[in-house]
Amino acid sequence: MEDQAGNMELISGLSRRGFLKGCTLAAAALGLSEAMIPKLLEAAESAQRPTVIWLHFQECTGCTESLLRGSHPDIGRLLLDVISLDYHETVMVPSGHQAEKSLHDSVEKNKGKFVLVVEGAIPTADNGNFCKIAGRTAMDILAEVGPKAAAVISLGTCAAFGGIQAADPNPTGAKGVQDLLSGVPIVNIPGCPPNPVTFLGTVLHYLTFKRLPNCDNLGRPLFAYGRRIHDHCERRAHFDEGRFAEEFGDYGHKNGYCLYKVGCKGPETFSNCPAARFNDVDVWPVSVGHGCIGCTEPNFWDSMTPFYERLPHVKIPGTGIIADADSAGKKILGVAAAGAAIHAAVGIGKAKLKGKDKE
Amino acid sequence: MAQRITIDPITRIEGHLRIDAEVDGGQVTKAWSSGQMWRGIETILKGRDPRDAWLFTQRICGVCTTVHALASVRAVENALKLEIPLNAQYIRNIVMAIHALQDHIVHFYVLSALDWVDVVSALSADPKKTAALANSLSEWPNNSAKRFAAVQGKVKALVESGQLGPFANGYWGHPAMKLPPEANLMAVSHYLESLDYQRKATQALGIISGKNPHIQNLSVGGVTTALNPDSDSALNMERLYWIKQLIQEVRGFIQQVYLPDVVAVGALYKDWLPYGAGVTNYLAVPDMVLNAKATEFDLPGGTIMNGDLGTVKGITSFNDDYFRDNVVENIAHAWYKGDWSKHPYEEDDVPNYTEFQDDGKYSWIKAPRFQGQPMQVGPLSQMLVGYAQGHKPIIENVNNALSLVSSVAGVTVGPEVLHSTLGRHVARAVRASMLGDLALKHWDLLVDNIGKGDLEIFNKPVFPQGEQQGYGIHEAPRGVLSHWVVIQDGKIKNYQCVVPSTWNAGPRDEKGVAGPYEASLLGNPVADAEKPLEVLRTIHSFDPCIACAVHTVDANGVELSKVKAL
Numbered sequence: 049m050e051d052q053a054g055n056m057e058l059i060s061g062l063s064r065r066g067f068l069k070g071c072t073l074a075a076a077a078l079g080l081s082e083a084m085i086p087k088l089l090e091a092a093e094s095a096q097r098p099t100v101i102w103l104h105f106q107e108c109t110g111c112t113e114s115l116l117r118g119s120h121p122d123i124g125r126l127l128l129d130v131i132s133l134d135y136h137e138t139v140m141v142p143s144g145h146q147a148e149k150s151l152h153d154s155v156e157k158n159k160g161k162f163v164l165v166v167e168g169a170i171p172t173a174d175n176g177n178f179c180k181i182a183g184r185t186a187m188d189i190l191a192e193v194g195p196k197a198a199a200v201i202s203l204g205t206c207a208a209f210g211g212i213q214a215a216d217p218n219p220t221g222a223k224g225v226q227d228l229l230s231g232v233p234i235v236n237i238p239g240c241p242p243n244p245v246t247f248l249g250t251v252l253h254y255l256t257f258k259r260l261p262n263c264d265n266l267g268r269p270l271f272a273y274g275r276r277i278h279d280h281c282e283r284r285a286h287f288d289e290g291r292f293a294e295e296f297g298d299y300g301h302k303n304g305y306c307l308y309k310v311g312c313k314g315p316e317t318f319s320n321c322p323a324a325r326f327n328d329v330d331v332w333p334v335s336v337g338h339g340c341i342g343c344t345e346p347n348f349w350d351s352m353t354p355f356y357e358r359l360p361h362v363k364i365p366g367t368g369i370i371a372d373a374d375s376a377g378k379k380i381l382g383v384a385a386a387g388a389a390i391h392a393a394v395g396i397g398k399a400k401l402k403g404k405d406k407e
Numbered sequence: 408m409a410q411r412i413t414i415d416p417i418t419r420i421e422g423h424l425r426i427d428a429e430v431d432g433g434q435v436t437k438a439w440s441s442g443q444m445w446r447g448i449e450t451i452l453k454g455r456d457p458r459d460a461w462l463f464t465q466r467i468c469g470v471c472t473t474v475h476a477l478a479s480v481r482a483v484e485n486a487l488k489l490e491i492p493l494n495a496q497y498i499r500n501i502v503m504a505i506h507a508l509q510d511h512i513v514h515f516y517v518l519s520a521l522d523w524v525d526v527v528s529a530l531s532a533d534p535k536k537t538a539a540l541a542n543s544l545s546e547w548p549n550n551s552a553k554r555f556a557a558v559q560g561k562v563k564a565l566v567e568s569g570q571l572g573p574f575a576n577g578y579w580g581h582p583a584m585k586l587p588p589e590a591n592l593m594a595v596s597h598y599l600e601s602l603d604y605q606r607k608a609t610q611a612l613g614i615i616s617g618k619n620p621h622i623q624n625l626s627v628g629g630v631t632t633a634l635n636p637d638s639d640s641a642l643n644m645e646r647l648y649w650i651k652q653l654i655q656e657v658r659g660f661i662q663q664v665y666l667p668d669v670v671a672v673g674a675l676y677k678d679w680l681p682y683g684a685g686v687t688n689y690l691a692v693p694d695m696v697l698n699a700k701a702t703e704f705d706l707p708g709g710t711i712m713n714g715d716l717g718t719v720k721g722i723t724s725f726n727d728d729y730f731r732d733n734v735v736e737n738i739a740h741a742w743y744k745g746d747w748s749k750h751p752y753e754e755d756d757v758p759n760y761t762e763f764q765d766d767g768k769y770s771w772i773k774a775p776r777f778q779g780q781p782m783q784v785g786p787l788s789q790m791l792v793g794y795a796q797g798h799k800p801i802i803e804n805v806n807n808a809l810s811l812v813s814s815v816a817g818v819t820v821g822p823e824v825l826h827s828t829l830g831r832h833v834a835r836a837v838r839a840s841m842l843g844d845l846a847l848k849h850w851d852l853l854v855d856n857i858g859k860g861d862l863e864i865f866n867k868p869v870f871p872q873g874e875q876q877g878y879g880i881h882e883a884p885r886g887v888l889s890h891w892v893v894i895q896d897g898k899i900k901n902y903q904c905v906v907p908s909t910w911n912a913g914p915r916d917e918k919g920v921a922g923p924y925e926a927s928l929l930g931n932p933v934a935d936a937e938k939p940l941e942v943l944r945t946i947h948s949f950d951p952c953i954a955c956a957v958h959t960v961d962a963n964g965v966e967l968s969k970v971k972a973l
Contacts, residue, residue, distance in 0.1 A: 333624075
């Protein structure tokens, strides 16, 4: 029987076209000219694939699953052509001491050269006993492996900021990587889970320029977290015109009106979701009728809840005057400075942290 | 002389699991299953808005993403006695089915296949013979010699690069690896192809739910996926047909590649059919809801005790008292203070880590019991419970798979072989195949209902003063999932999740009765204690998901001892 796809280029899981598309997307997201695409490709396909060690701590594996669903590069190409993923508990073949051998061999061989990806938070209460792998706590493993990395990518809101387990009352003393590790370049890619496109963009940036991308003061790459959801949401015009869904399934909801009144946290959330979209099918939560929950922000489990209540202090224009909406945005941020590049996200979480209702 | 082996970490699972086994005379004689992580999510839920619970609990697991979301909204709706619109039921069913398709594909190829498939051996296969083997099993059009040769070249390049990545230190050449090179090459090729199809499934899920993992289209009271054929900001016909096409493609892969591969592996490893039964009490809950009241279903629930299909007893609705009244969790061997058995509504536990004690406490996972008995949950349970109840589609699908196993293996096998490590894989593939059909059936039901002019998706929840209790059930890819909520004056007072991997991976109970993982390893062969591949085979057949299993507990009394600086 003749193969429908009889050459290497089209073998499932190894599609070059998809990868080129990803590089083009990443170049656009990174603000690079098209002339840079060959350089990105070259960096990604060098003869010696860069070593990546991936550690899982207090997590749900959602960030890994997100990567599994990514398409440029798809996971097959990523593993076979782009990186050498020497340790990753979810996909690696060996278990037990043989898995440990993979970790130790790779760390020693690639000392100072490998990229460390951390998924999950690190529990620090009770000496870290809430998370152990091969008999050692997450704290101990991070302390040993982290300083030997060339750079650290804290993937997901848990690794970046502690995430869900750090929500009040944080029973395990969960922390993000940056709270525990210093002396190594760290980039935070928050999101629950983050978009794989953002991860790819960061990796390609690092491979191409040998340094991490420019970040905001929460350590998030500006190319992906430089703008508020609210500022590039397809429903923004409805907000500016005062048209809102009042309840799920009502007329406004059926017709794509703004979701602010049913709890959208887009006005306070910095992320590229409306631009990058998810799963290659041109969707994101707001596009299917659910408000943004603010998952790229520190402490969002406390500061953005209850999720179905309106954000306080957001001034609804209702007049069609865009300037009003923008000034409302600045007020939320507690920042007077204008300009997206210095959005100064610091303090978003802390200033607004209400803590949960203890009544 | 017995030898003790400790496997930590167990990889190719979700979460942090340690398995200990005593091996004597080449067989496992005693085993311990230990969850190694705890996060405290139910503690974090206390005092919060019950409408938010599903977004929190979904983060218990990013592999079984969707499942806690569904169980959670059902629990709160159960407490409020709130019905949801029929469209919301159908959309939830489609979400449920598509997620299971993705999850089952990933489980077999990414998480389990390499326990049975020797990648290195694939290098010596003849691609033409591989194509002949593959074509003898199915009509899948991509099973060509050209493709198999190309994949072989890819594997060769990887090996020659010296950078084996996740394939380094695997069990290549292990004496328990018995597939011929051609079967190995076929499986490696399908491994790569499976990555595409699991992604297609998540794309279908994304169109309905906004993103994946961690869907964002549910709400207590229904779904938030607006339906409007006349809008480009809602689920319209263009998007519905996109979903349908993706489901059809994924179903094709499952029915023409995944199911035949599992059957072939099962038949070629027929010496493994006697191993891995363990606990033969089975528990499943009904799912794929057919009406607003959640009393009719496409997939059945129930219990079977002691492997006797004649003992089957049905669980027939989302208000079933037989299920609600018979679940307890025991902590005699889990790292919590005390040794109680409590109903989920009553649980209020305190973490208390004490290292690994062989005869004491040795896991963060609790031991759930049904009428005092350990129960095995998962696709095998659902298939057996349906088989025993005379559920026609299950009987037909199971029998078809078994006859295929029989013809490849050259021996006639009946449903009794399903009580085994390989039986769990076969049952999962059969379930996946059925869910491919059911996803399309519920797509039809949804579209028919929209065609009648019904666009309702949401009934607003109202929280009265006082206390309400509710539970939500869902037959997740790994088996029975239940969430239990106590609401006081509109706030969460108590919340417990009793999850599939808690049922299966739990430790001994107060009577010393082993959990399903532990029981399933007894008698398991181990050819080389240094490379306990066979232990992984049996453990992986359950599809462990350990972050799910060790989510619970009330942290009152945790000593926040000094933080170790790095």
